[in-house]
Amino acid sequence: VRAQNKLAAAYVFLSQGTPFINGGQEFMRDKEGDHNSYESDDTINGINLSYKETHIDVYNTYKGLIAFRKANSTVFGGNTSAVAEKVKDGVTEYKAGDYCVYFNATSADYDISSVTGYSNAIDVSSGTPTESTTLPTSVPAKGFVILKK
Secondary structure: OHHHHHHHHHHHHOOOOOOOOOOOHHHOOOHHHOOOHHHOOHHHHOOOOHHHHHOHHHHHHHHHHHHHHHHOOOOOOOOOOOEEEEEEOOEEEEEEOOEEEEEEOOOOOEEOOOOOOOOEEEEOOOOOOEEEOOOOOEEOOOEEEEEEO
16 A cells, blocks of 8 residues: 555656645545545544654655655646656556656566666655666566656
């Protein structure tokens, strides 16, 4: 579930337009499964901040994605030349500016070892986007990879 949450966040923050998330989504707030909590009390509707520490990896990925998007606002947010292409069921290649993002919604790793034209990989999982010249050879199941020219 954590990997799916991070993947969903990547779709939202790396897409075009204005991103929107629900309060607490960045640390997996769940409302204890109450899908219609309008009349529920604060124990259900309140935001339990201890979830942030419990799910710090998810929180840091959101933080990193937000920082990355802000640093590249002309590429992610208002880029009318961005192109997404289905490369196979559950896997999308998304090109925007100097970046290529692979989204893998499947339950198996997806091989990208033959992808060329990119010299850096961006990691957002620490909360601070970092560039590396070590390129991944695959996109993890329920994961994403950000590549840069």
